[in-house]
Amino acid sequence: MAVAPIQIEEPRKTYKNERPFPFCPGCGHTLILNHLDKALTKLQIDPTQTVIVSDIGCVGLSDQYFTTNAFHGLHGRSITYATGIKLANPDLNVIVFIGDGGTGIGGAHLINAARRNVGLTVLVFNNFNFGMTGGEHSVTTPHGAITATTRHGNPEWPLDICATAGVNGAGYVYRGTSFDKDLPDRMAEAIQYDGFALLDIWELCTAYFVPNNDFGRKEMLGLVDTLGLETGLLHHRQVRDYAHRMRELAVDLAGKPTLPLKPIEVKYPNNVAGKFHLVLAGSAGAKVRSAAKLAGYAGVMSGLWVTQRDDYPTTVKTGHSISEIIFSPEEIRYTGVSRPEALALISEDGLKKSGRYLANMTGDDILFTIPQFADVPTKARKIILDPKAAGVRITRTNLALLLMAAALRELNLFPIAALEEAVRRFQTRFADQNLPVIAASEHLISNS
Amino acid sequence: MAKEYIDGATAIARGALAAGCDFFAGYPITPATPILLHMLNELPKVGGVGIEAEDEISAIGMCIGAAMTGVRPMTATSGPGISLYSENIGLAIMGETPLVIVNVMRMGPATGGATTPAQGDVQFVRWGTSGGYPVIALAPSSVAECYTLTMRAFDLAERFRTPVFILVDKEMNYAMATVDIDEYVDAPVGQRPLVPQHRPRPAAVDGVRVNAVTGKPDPRLRPEETYLPYDFDPVDAVQPTSPFGGPHITRFTTSSHDEHGFLTKDADKVRRLNDHLRLKILNHRREMAFGVSDVQEEADALFISYGTTARAMREAVDRSREAGRPVSGLTLHTLWPVPEAMILDAVAGHQRIIVAELNHGQYIREIERLVYRDAAQRRILPPEIIGLDRADGELITPEQFLEVVNG
Ligand SMILES: Cc1ncc(C[n+]2csc(CCOP(=O)(O)OP(=O)(O)O)c2C)c(N)n1
Numbered sequence: 060m061a062v063a064p065i066q067i068e069e070p071r072k073t074y075k076n077e078r079p080f081p082f083c084p085g086c087g088h089t090l091i092l093n094h095l096d097k098a099l100t101k102l103q104i105d106p107t108q109t110v111i112v113s114d115i116g117c118v119g120l121s122d123q124y125f126t127t128n129a130f131h132g133l134h135g136r137s138i139t140y141a142t143g144i145k146l147a148n149p150d151l152n153v154i155v156f157i158g159d160g161g162t163g164i165g166g167a168h169l170i171n172a173a174r175r176n177v178g179l180t181v182l183v184f185n186n187f188n189f190g191m192t193g194g195e196h197s198v199t200t201p202h203g204a205i206t207a208t209t210r211h212g213n214p215e216w217p218l219d220i221c222a223t224a225g226v227n228g229a230g231y232v233y234r235g236t237s238f239d240k241d242l243p244d245r246m247a248e249a250i251q252y253d254g255f256a257l258l259d260i261w262e263l264c265t266a267y268f269v270p271n272n273d274f275g276r277k278e279m280l281g282l283v284d285t286l287g288l289e290t291g292l293l294h295h296r297q298v299r300d301y302a303h304r305m306r307e308l309a310v311d312l313a314g315k316p317t318l319p320l321k322p323i324e325v326k327y328p329n330n331v332a333g334k335f336h337l338v339l340a341g342s343a344g345a346k347v348r349s350a351a352k353l354a355g356y357a358g359v360m361s362g363l364w365v366t367q368r369d370d371y372p373t374t375v376k377t378g379h380s381i382s383e384i385i386f387s388p389e390e391i392r393y394t395g396v397s398r399p400e401a402l403a404l405i406s407e408d409g410l411k412k413s414g415r416y417l418a419n420m421t422g423d424d425i426l427f428t429i430p431q432f433a434d435v436p437t438k439a440r441k442i443i444l445d446p447k448a449a450g451v452r453i454t455r456t457n458l459a460l461l462l463m464a465a466a467l468r469e470l471n472l473f474p475i476a477a478l479e480e481a482v483r484r485f486q487t488r489f490a491d492q493n494l495p496v497i498a499a500s501e502h503l504i505s506n507s
Numbered sequence: 508m509a510k511e512y513i514d515g516a517t518a519i520a521r522g523a524l525a526a527g528c529d530f531f532a533g534y535p536i537t538p539a540t541p542i543l544l545h546m547l548n549e550l551p552k553v554g555g556v557g558i559e560a561e562d563e564i565s566a567i568g569m570c571i572g573a574a575m576t577g578v579r580p581m582t583a584t585s586g587p588g589i590s591l592y593s594e595n596i597g598l599a600i601m602g603e604t605p606l607v608i609v610n611v612m613r614m615g616p617a618t619g620g621a622t623t624p625a626q627g628d629v630q631f632v633r634w635g636t637s638g639g640y641p642v643i644a645l646a647p648s649s650v651a652e653c654y655t656l657t658m659r660a661f662d663l664a665e666r667f668r669t670p671v672f673i674l675v676d677k678e679m680n681y682a683m684a685t686v687d688i689d690e691y692v693d694a695p696v697g698q699r700p701l702v703p704q705h706r707p708r709p710a711a712v713d714g715v716r717v718n719a720v721t722g723k724p725d726p727r728l729r730p731e732e733t734y735l736p737y738d739f740d741p742v743d744a745v746q747p748t749s750p751f752g753g754p755h756i757t758r759f760t761t762s763s764h765d766e767h768g769f770l771t772k773d774a775d776k777v778r779r780l781n782d783h784l785r786l787k788i789l790n791h792r793r794e795m796a797f798g799v800s801d802v803q804e805e806a807d808a809l810f811i812s813y814g815t816t817a818r819a820m821r822e823a824v825d826r827s828r829e830a831g832r833p834v835s836g837l838t839l840h841t842l843w844p845v846p847e848a849m850i851l852d853a854v855a856g857h858q859r860i861i862v863a864e865l866n867h868g869q870y871i872r873e874i875e876r877l878v879y880r881d882a883a884q885r886r887i888l889p890p891e892i893i894g895l896d897r898a899d900g901e902l903i904t905p906e907q908f909l910e911v912v913n914g
């Protein structure tokens with residue numbers, strides 16, 4: 060994207076606008092935001108190339124006080140928006156404001172952004188409870204602490220945000236408090252850092268956590284020791300921002316054609332007068348759909364309109380696989396099949412799903428099947444094909460093509476050469492194996 | 508007349524690429540996964556970005572964030588994923604985010620049937636987020652329409668700065684079909700209105716800052732914001748935007764906001780914002796109304812349908828006419844906002860209206876609402892409105908249509 064250069068005549072003294080912060084007196088959010096202002100001023104960052112993404116809560120109000128781009132999103136999801144922004148425009152500085160509440164509800168996003176090393180700067184405003192909603196406990200509330208939802212003391216243990224981010228790959232991880240003198244420097248460092256940077260900043264919620272727990276600056280510093288946690292810069296390793304890395308990986312792909320049209324020329328005649336319904340009923344994993352698709356291509360090469368709808372369970376390679384194909388000289392609207400003119404039945408799984416077809420078929424219709432199902436009750440005329448007589452090795456994965464080819468020969472909807480060409484053109488890799496199967500079907504049909 | 512043999516998912520992906528889609532985030536779910544696979548494969552070739560997100564909430568969140576940098580995002584999912592999109596759909600409406608959401612519907616409720624066609628999310632996408640604000644939803648009923656309507660979805664998303672749904676189902680996404688290549692009709696794709704890039708900033712006339720959009724001096728402007736991103740004038744007009752990374756700073760917010768993008772509870776300002784979000788869609792519904800009306804003068808019955816079910820309907824219409832019985836058919840390509848004029852035009856003169864859909868009767872509510880209100884206003888007797896529903900995983904057959912019309 061073309062970006063017009065901006066003229067900064069004199070150095071900026073602040074990146075705050077004239078609006079006063081809305082927080083309670085003594086709220087740690089004020090301290091952290093002032094630190095950030097110092098960091099931005101130190102960097103003389105271009106406000107048009109910087110986006111502050113804020114989460115929900117008191118902290119979610121904070122983006123409004125800066126003269127940068129701002130994105131105020133949903134509770135816990137700030138990291139997802141920030142990731143999208145960074146991926147779409149890797150040159151932007153993307154800074155996330157999130158509370159300990161947002162960190163809890165959006166934990167999966169934090170872990171994944173850390174793991175991917177998306178080049179964000181995440182500032183966790185960690186005041187050990189939900190401020191905005193009235194001081195409920197959060198994932199970082201210390202064990203035993205009193206909050207609106209732990210009136211008798213918190214029975215849970217706190218999440219170690221830094222360890223979680225760090226162990227999952229975050230390149231830059233810092234733990235400190237809103238009282239740290241070096242916070243502006245650390246923030247500036249994190250903003251300039253290439254990969255995922257997280258600063259877990261402990262602070263005071265003077266409206267709730269402080270009065271509920273007799274908790275002040277001294278107690279907060281003490282908590283670090285009680286929990287046996289380390290503070291300061293915990294991780295600082297060389298990693299590449301995900302957004303840039305993704306683009307670097309794609310360099311060789313640039314300009315390659317995308318989903319090009321695959322026009323099919325009509326080369327063969329056909330003998331189809333109205334809608335002709337053909338069903339192939341077999342087992343999942345036995346190349347039923349692929350045999351049906353080849354028949355479809357062959358039909359199109361023979362000037363027909365074709366549709367194919369498949370039915371199979373959600374599981375893979377087990378259970379039934381049914382392909383319903385319609386060939387028609389005119390455009391096909393309705394793609395369903397209730398009474399097929401031909402059914403190729405190749406397995407027990409297929410039989411279980413063919414009851415409706417078999418019941419609806421009449422003496423004008425044909426059932427193609429293997430000796431195992433020779434006694435299947437139906438009014439349809441039966442053509443029994445014995446794969447053992449094929450003369451080539453027939454396996455679970457080429458039986459579908461063998462019966463499809465035999466059926467197409469017998470039905471004579473279009474020349475079998477169309478099917479062979481479909482194999483050569485659309486299944487190039489397997490042509491050597493599949494062409495002999497199609498050839499073998501001739502012998503089977505003439506002997507049936 | 509060259510032909511192709513492809514599925515709807517490929518046509519949707521191609522339509523997206525043709526419309527300039529350059530960002531896709533999604534999470535795998537049958538029957539929407541083929542679109543995810545195509546987009547992740549293809550986007551790097553055009554300098555775009557495709558990502559498999561950690562969940563659906565993240566997928567749509569990434570799309571919304573990305574959209575604000577000026578890219579054209581798309582995501583694709585099915586009912587269970589739309590459930591997780593819900594809160595962010597509201598955010599996209601509130602933030603006036605151009606975003607195309609493909610919902611490949613599967614049978615519900617809950618996990619329902621992953622590989623079973625259904626059209627049960629029609630009212631869900633309309634009312635799927637808090638507040639009840641309008642969305643746009645298009646429903647193709649052929650592979651070629653998947654291509655064209657995807658382009659239209661991008662056009663509407665951009666021009667109206669709003670999320671647009673494409674509603675298809677497993678049948679449309681997966682079924683292979685012959686397509687006449689001439690039927691891939693390119694739709695014009697517009698662009699979201701942008702703040703003129705060339706205007707100097709911050710600019711001032713006699714010490715008063717100048718609005719970058721109107722060029723007029725405006726004392727309300729802050730030093731860093733030489734335009735008001737949410738100063739709707741008139742209230743139903745889409746405002747120019749400036750992408751993150753462009754020459755202006757921009758504010759995006761989930762909360763009720765004033766003309767600057769700052770949080771507000773001022774009733775007048777909140778009302779103006781909410782009217783804007785509603786009326787920018789509803790007052791332009793005619794521009795969004797697509798469909799195929801095939802009305803026969805002598806017919807007493809009109810079928811109305813959409814998506815996969817409209818295919819059976821069109822076959823039934825052909826068969827009925829061949830059998831000497833006139834019948835009319837209306838295929839809706841736009842479901843939301845309801846194409847009221849198109850529907851009332853088609854309904855006029857018919858005694859029976861048959862609304863067919865793969866659910867327990869969702870869109871029929873809109874038809875009833877429209878037709879009964881119209882009849883009451885005009886003091887005429889309304890036609891009979893009959894639902895043809897199915898929700899067992901099978902398609903509605905042409906025979907079912909014919910039974911209703913002949914029975
Ligand atoms: C989905 C959702 N659930 C619940 C809420 C209500 N809510 C608003 S703020 C908040 C907690 C915020 O706490 P935290 O992230 O620690 O920020 P703080 O207010 O302490 O700055 C909650 C639960 C919401 N806005 N959205």
Ligand code: SF4
Pocket residue numbers: 081082083085086087088117186190191263264265266267
């Ligand atoms: S409630 Fe707590 S977090 Fe919110 S502004 Fe007050 S002190 Fe700060």
